[in-house]
Structure formats: structure tokens, C-alpha cells
Amino acid sequence: MTNFKKAKVGLIALSVACALAAGPVAAAPEKGPHASPEQVKAMETWSYTLAVQAATYAAPLVAMYNLRSTVAVGPKPKALPNTIWRMEDISTPKLAAESGYVSPNLDVIYGFGFADLGAEPVILTAPDSGGRYYMIEIVDMYTNAFAYPAGGPSGYKGGKFALVGPGWKGELPADVKRIDAPTRWIELQPRVNVKGEADLAGAKKVMQGVTLQTLSEYKGGAAPKPVNYNYEVPRMEPGVATSHMQFDDPLQFWSIFSAALNENPPPASQIEAVLPQFKYLGIELGKQWKPEHVNPLILAQMKKAAQGIGPMALGTMPLAGTLKNGWVIPPANTGFGGADYLSRLDVAVFGLTANTATQAIYYSGVLDGNNQPMTGAKKYTMTLQPPMAYAKPVPPGFWSVTMYDKLTSYTAPNPINRYHLADYDNLKKNADGSITIYMQTTSPGADKESNWLPTPKGPFYLIFRNYAPDASVSEGLKDRATFQGPPGVMPVSAK
DSSP states (O other): OOHHHHHHHHHHHHHHHHHHHHSOGGGSOSSSOOOOHHHHHHHHHHHHHHHHHHHHHHHHHHHHHHHHIIIIISSSOSSOTTSOEEOSSSOOHHHHHHHTOSSOOSSEEEEEEEEEOSSSOEEEEEOOOTTOOEEEEEEETTSOEEEEEESGGGOSOOEEEEEEOTTOOOOOOTTSEEEEOSSSEEEEEEEEEOOSGGGHHHHHHHHHTOEEEEHHHHTTSOOOOOOOOOOOOOOBOTTSOGGGOOBSSTTHHHHHHHHHHHHSOOOHHHHHHTGGGGGGGTOOTTSOOOGGGSOHHHHHHHHHHHHHHHHHHHHTHHHHSEEETTEEEOOTTTTOOTTOHHHHHHHHHHSTTOOOTTTEEEEEEOSOTTSOOOBTTEEEEEEEOTTOTTSOEEEEEEEEEEEEETTTSSBOOOTTOOOEEETTSOOOBOTTSOEEEEEESSOOOGGGGGGEEEOOSSBEEEEEEEEEEOHHHHHHTTOTTTOOOOOOOEEEEEO
16 A cells, blocks of 8 residues: 555544544444544543543532532522521531531531622621631632631621622722622632530521622612522432532533533633633533533543542542541642642532631541541540640631541431530540540440540541631641641550
8 A cells, every 4th residue: 555545544544533532423424434443442541531630620610519509599499699598506417418518517507608799799798706716718619718708817807898700890889898709609608616505696696697788789779680590400319418429410510510610610721721622522611511412432431530520539639638647638728729620629529618728727537547447336546645736726716526427428426416526625634635535436434425526337537627727737738748637546446
């Protein structure tokens, strides 16, 4: 065969292979050259790796879409857009499951609210807490916590703030402080410290002071006409946190990503550098993705990637963070992953809407001190030795350790309804000033029960939190190689 003929055959084969990758197989001619088995295999391999990267990028946006459906715009909304849903009590397992919020904090009562800034700004009123610890986290649809009107370095005096969406032009009242949001939809999450049931009324009073109004309402006018949100409802595996993205049909992951992406475009730099590669998956900004428009060969890889992105996020946590003594030391960019898509993914799946390190630091106890999975079939202890530099709060901040059921990512029911222990609890100290926490399904004995953190019967994990950390702690995270986190949780004996 001449070189010309070889080149011609090669070009024909290449064009057919590209056609296979770009459109349905049915569009290929019945006769003539087809992609070779080697080419098909190469396309499968490449499209799967691309789908994994796309799912890594997409998952935080999908997780926020799912949370918005649960809280604001789904079949049974907790609080309509531009209002706050306030949890009436501490996050019991029942309340955590109702909110769909994974790894909830037990030291606070929560508020959740999604604001739609498409029509006009929304005015946030934050109260003066009188020195009680509280915060208001504001998160964009990519899970970046871009503003804290209250809490930590922002203080606890409160104020009035105008939350302004992309592209809005207009005048704001003189008595509000402007906060520009990166995306049309944002989530607000106030948290107010509560030291048990007896302290609940005081915490709820602060929470009631956190309010939202549209700009029109704030200025004394009529509220804008309600928007008819016709969003696709996520169909998920029941009893599993929605951020784990276990869809009944994994392809719904991609249709939701496409819709949320078009409604909440990312920064211009990502539009230019990241999104163009997703065209091979049929995903383009400004167009709604539909499975029937994607080659079945590629669609199969997209389904596989979407199905595995939740477990993959949990498995890659030691890459985004650093595993020491069974605890994942979080990256310094936690809460604002930006273009660090792996860190952003892992936070979205494991602890959706996690805070920035200047506001709160979470250490995730995924293994025991021997790097083995933890289970209620064993007994464990954890001994906290002063000075605990990894948990150095600035008053009125605090530290706590909370127990979670690994199967649900919610708090675990137990006979004494205790889900966490905190530095403000009546914890019994050892002679040397250290504190030993006992983790098991049954009581360790009356003399140790003040320090007992009950476990579920099956697998579990822990989160150690430092709220309002000293600047030395958040700065230390920038060098995780030398950073020393919590001590290992050590098994005592099998039951």
C-alpha cells in the first residue's frame, strides 16, 4: 500500500472514531471503516478519566443543588427562598436526617436559608449576641464560604448587610454594608452556640434575630412576585446524606450539574480553562445536557464516574488532607477550595458547607490510632493532653468532639442521647490534667460516664472541632507536615 493510501485509510478511520466519540453510534454509517477495538478501548479509558475529573469539578455544585432542593425549592421545603429555616433543637439524628445536612455540629442550633439574588439584593440582619458565640456563614453554589458577617474575626455585634448577585446595578440604602456574591444562588447558615437543653432558649433568641428581606421589602415596598421554580427533583437513595449523591439513576448527576452550572456560572477563569474540555461529555455552558445527545460509549463512562464520585471523595480525603494518628488534618483552604477541585470535592461530600480555617477547623477521625476502621464492636479511648495546641479557641469559641454513624453521616442514636463532648462540659480530668474520653456502646462505669461518648453498633467516625481558632492554629495548617493534630483513638479490647 502506498503512503498516500495508508494516510487516506488512517484519516477515514480517525474521522469515524471522532464521530463515535461525538455522537450516537446510530449516526455512524452501516458500511465502511469503523473504530478498531483498540480505538474503542482508548476512547472508553480516556472518556472515563475525563468523566471522573468532570464529576470532581461538578460534585460540589450538585451537592448544593441537592441541599437547596431539601431546604428551599423541593416538594417539601423547610424555608422558601429568601427566608431562614431555624432548627428548633440541637441536631438529633432525626433532625439531622430531616435537614439532609451531613456531619452536623451538636454544639449549635442551625439555621439554613437559600437566597435567590437573581431579581434584586437580599438584606441580611444579624443581631448582637451579647457575647454568645455565633456565626453566619455565606456559601456560594460551589461551596466556597465567601463571607462571614458574624463570627470569629468578624465579631458578634451583627449589623445589616446587602447580599448582591452578579451583574446587579442599583442603589443600596446607606445603612447596609454591601457583600457581593459570586453566584445567583447562595446559602446562608447561621449557627448559635448552645450548651445543652437549659441554654436552648437563649440560643434560639439569637437565631430569631437572623432575618432576610428582599431589597424592595426592606425599603418599604411590596415583595417581588414569587418565582415559579421548576427544578428537577433529585431522586436519591433514602436514608443516605444527599451530598453523597447516590442517585437512583446516576445520570441524573449530570443533568443536575448542567442545570446548576447554567444558572450559576463559575468564575471567568474556569469558564475559559476548565469547561471547554467537558464538551466531549456533551456538557457546554448555556446548553442543557441530555443523555440522548451523548454517545452510549461515553455515556456508560459518565454513569460509572457519577456512581463512584461519592465513595471516591471519601477515599481521597487523605490526599486532600494529611492523615495523622487516624485523623485527617484539613487543608488550609478548607471552606474555600477555589480551583483546588479535589479539596473542594472531599469537603462537599464529607462535610458540606464546611467553614474556612480562620472561622473553624475540623479534624476528621476516619481511622483509629492504628489506622484501622472504627466500629462499635470495640471499645476505644482518646486521651487529650494539655496544652492541645490544635484546639486553641479564642473566647467565646470552643472545641468539641462529635460521634457520627458512618453509614448515614448523621449523629448516632444512643441510650443517653449524647452525641458529642465539648470543653464546656463537666469533663473529669486525670491527675496530670489530661482528659480521657471513652467511646463504646455501653457505659464505661458511673465514675467515667461524664466522659462517655456513645458509639453506634456499626462503623463510625468522629469530628474534632475548634470554633473561633486562634490565628496560630489556622496558620499552622499551612505546613501540615509539622502540624500536630488530635491524639489517636486507641482500641481497648473487643467486646
